[in-house]
Amino acid sequence: MWKRYAAVLPANPWNWVAVWRRNYMAWKKAAIASILGNLAEPMTSLFGLGFGLGAMVGGVDGIPYVAFLAAGMVATSAMISATFETIHATFARMHAKRTWESALCTQLTLGDIILGELAWAASKALLAGTAMMLVAATIGYASWPSVLFALPVIALTGFAFASLAMIVTALAPSYDYFIFYQTLFLTPMLFLSGAVFPVTQLPDIFQQLSHLLPLAHSIELIRPAMLDRPGGSVGLHISALCIYAVVPFFLSVELLRRRLMC
Amino acid sequence: MQLLTRANVSSSPSRRPESNPFKQECHGHNNADNSLFRSKSDVAIELTNVSKSYGDKVVVDQLSFTIASGECFGLLGPNGAGKSTVSRLVLGMAPPDEGTITVLGEPVPARARLARSRIGVVPQFDTLDREFTARENLLVFGRYFGLRTRELEAAIPSLLEFARLESKADVPVAELSGGMKRRLTLACALINDPQLLILDEPTTGLDPHARHLIWERLRSLLARGKTILLTTHFMEEADRLCDRLCVIEHGRKIVEGRPHALIDEQIGCDVIEIYGGNPRELISVVGPYAQRVEVSGETLFCYASDPEQVRVQLRGQTGLRLLQRPPNLEDVFLRLTGREMKD
Numbered sequence: 001m002w003k004r005y006a007a008v009l010p011a012n013p014w015n016w017v018a019v020w021r022r023n024y025m026a027w028k029k030a031a032i033a034s035i036l037g038n039l040a041e042p043m044t045s046l047f048g049l050g051f052g053l054g055a056m057v058g059g060v061d062g063i064p065y066v067a068f069l070a071a072g073m074v075a076t077s078a079m080i081s082a083t084f085e086t087i088h089a090t091f092a093r094m095h096a097k098r099t100w101e102s103a104l105c106t107q108l109t110l111g112d113i114i115l116g117e118l119a120w121a122a123s124k125a126l127l128a129g130t131a132m133m134l135v136a137a138t139i140g141y142a143s144w145p146s147v148l149f150a151l152p153v154i155a156l157t158g159f160a161f162a163s164l165a166m167i168v169t170a171l172a173p174s175y176d177y178f179i180f181y182q183t184l185f186l187t188p189m190l191f192l193s194g195a196v197f198p199v200t201q202l203p204d205i206f207q208q209l210s211h212l213l214p215l216a217h218s219i220e221l222i223r224p225a226m227l228d229r230p231g232g233s234v235g236l237h238i239s240a241l242c243i244y245a246v247v248p249f250f251l252s253v254e255l256l257r258r259r260l261m262c
Numbered sequence: 263m264q265l266l267t268r269a270n271v272s273s274s275p276s277r278r279p280e281s282n283p284f285k286q287e288c289h290g291h292n293n294a295d296n297s298l299f300r301s302k303s304d305v306a307i308e309l310t311n312v313s314k315s316y317g318d319k320v321v322v323d324q325l326s327f328t329i330a331s332g333e334c335f336g337l338l339g340p341n342g343a344g345k346s347t348v349s350r351l352v353l354g355m356a357p358p359d360e361g362t363i364t365v366l367g368e369p370v371p372a373r374a375r376l377a378r379s380r381i382g383v384v385p386q387f388d389t390l391d392r393e394f395t396a397r398e399n400l401l402v403f404g405r406y407f408g409l410r411t412r413e414l415e416a417a418i419p420s421l422l423e424f425a426r427l428e429s430k431a432d433v434p435v436a437e438l439s440g441g442m443k444r445r446l447t448l449a450c451a452l453i454n455d456p457q458l459l460i461l462d463e464p465t466t467g468l469d470p471h472a473r474h475l476i477w478e479r480l481r482s483l484l485a486r487g488k489t490i491l492l493t494t495h496f497m498e499e500a501d502r503l504c505d506r507l508c509v510i511e512h513g514r515k516i517v518e519g520r521p522h523a524l525i526d527e528q529i530g531c532d533v534i535e536i537y538g539g540n541p542r543e544l545i546s547v548v549g550p551y552a553q554r555v556e557v558s559g560e561t562l563f564c565y566a567s568d569p570e571q572v573r574v575q576l577r578g579q580t581g582l583r584l585l586q587r588p589p590n591l592e593d594v595f596l597r598l599t600g601r602e603m604k605d
């Protein structure tokens with residue numbers, strides 16, 4: 001059992017790059033549309049929610065609502081982007097398009113392929129998060145240069161959510177099942193993680209719960225970076241995100257081994 | 263040039279094409295040809311008592327065979343016999359329930375990755391990347407083997423030429439015909455200059471030209487010393503290419519041997535195919551004069567050492583069409599996996 005698992009783990013630290021490059025090559029063909037989409041999405045959420053709600057709410061914690069929301073939206077867009085890439089595009093490559101099947105005939109292991117897909121989803125999350133941050137920066141809600149600290153956090157956030165979504169991908173018989181993950185996991189997380197309103201508004205039990213949520217940790221890191229404020233417990237938040245990135249990855253390798261290599 | 267030799271060969275189906283100069287001369291006359299394997303490194307694939315079940319369905323059942331380096335080994339059997347499953351087991355894409363598999367000296371599945379780095383695969387169903395052109399497919403696939411872009415760019419033109427796809431290099435895969443895709447899949451399988459090729463029905467769905475082209479390509483690969491595990495439903499293909507073959511049914515080995523040894527052993531006399539009448543009625547007419555008769559669809563296969571006798575019996579019957587020919591692998595296949603087996 002353990003031997004079979006060991007045989008499908010990533011073979012070396014660089015094999016995954018080939019899978020990443022395959023996805024990059026395919027993405028390049030529609031890069032313009034993808035980038036425009038990534039820019040349009042923050043416009044709607046920041047301007048729509050930010051200014052609309054902002055006018056009613058006024059300020060949060062002594063800053064304009066849009067400034068508060070911007071960090072939440074950066075983390076959220078990384079979450080959504082990584083998740084959707086994994087449960088839709090990656091699922092298609094694994095399932096209908098048989099891209100993985102051809103890769104499995106080569107010296108790549110299943111672990112290499114999964115790692116490449118996760119790295120790719122994290123890259124797309126970085127793109128989406130950065131686009132959101134650029135829009136926030138142009139309207140003056142991202143402080144330079146502290147905002148640069150947010151970039152690695154966005155990538156890590158993307159990796160963590162891709163990793164979690166990979167478990168869903170491994171277990172889902174078809175696309176229809178992804179809706180459960182969205183409605184039962186992602187949407188509540190959005191409201192419990194301090195993305196659109198401060199966690200302190202929540203009842204105590206939900207505040208406790210939010211300490212377990214990866215999005216909350218991501219926002220705790222990104223918000224101070226964007227507002228150039230001192231952040232607390234940086235080590236804790238980064239460790240939490242790392243756990244969410246690593247543990248589901250190793251679990252998904254086993255789940256996908258059972259699914260594909262039986 | 264090669265087209266001419268090919269035409270000669272196909273005109274006499276009962277004769278083997280010229281033997282491969284790279285092969286050892288010791289191909290003996292019996293099936294248990296142990297002299298083939300001079301040492302461990304001469305063994306490309308070895309399966310020992312391998313079994314595999316899905317649920318309670320046994321798909322591969324105590325299967326053992328050994329393939330020597332440089333040999334073309336055919337895996338034949340009816341639909342669902344377990345041929346593709348054997349390929350998956352050999353590639354380490356599925357673990358066996360029982361038994362041991364060694365491929366290119368590596369235990370599989372434990373070290374299958376190392377074996378796969380020296381294997382080229384043509385899967386039964388194309389897995390080409392439809393988002394890319396022919397050239398890009400080769401590039402992406404080559405990178406999966408850890409090859410550098412520069413090396414690949416140098417190798418790709420000759421592979422495209424090998425597959426006669428030079429003019430299609432920049433055409434998206436989605437726009438290629440079935441035969442072109444199959445040739446591109448073969449080119450992809452060669453990107454890592456493999457020692458061993460695992461080909462699962464490489465010519466199914468191809469027109470005769472495309473099929474002959476692939477046969478010629480495979481023959482040139484054998485001449486370069488490659489080992490091939492070939493799954494096919496075309497008996498002519500098996501007869502032309504394979505040094506030895508193995509027929510399986512329900513995952514079990516029925517026979518193994520050299521094509522012509524099998525034809526001699528299993529049939530050993532001329533065949534008269536009779537169609538145009540009711541095969542069941544004809545059995546009673548010709549049965550006593552044939553060693554064996556077999557009905558397949560609307561055709562009566564009559565195996566007779568004295569075919570004249572059979573012809574005499576049918577004289578006067580109108581509307582019948584008779585074809586007398588030497589026995590071939592198809593007869594072996596029908597005999598082994600046909601009605602007789604199941605009764």
Ligand SMILES: Nc1ncnc2c1ncn2[C@@H]1O[C@H](COP(=O)(O)OP(=O)(O)OP(=O)(O)O)[C@@H](O)[C@H]1O
Pocket residue numbers: 262316321339340341342343344345346347348386
């Ligand atoms: N993943 C699987 N789960 C369950 N059953 C399977 C699986 N893969 C194969 N089988 C079953 O195993 C049997 C052998 O399948 P396999 O594809 O190996 O046959 P084959 O000899 O390649 O047939 P064909 O000539 O039609 O390609 C079939 O009955 C098939 O239904």
Ligand SMILES: [Mg+2]
Pocket residue numbers: 345346347386462
């Ligand atoms: Mg098959």
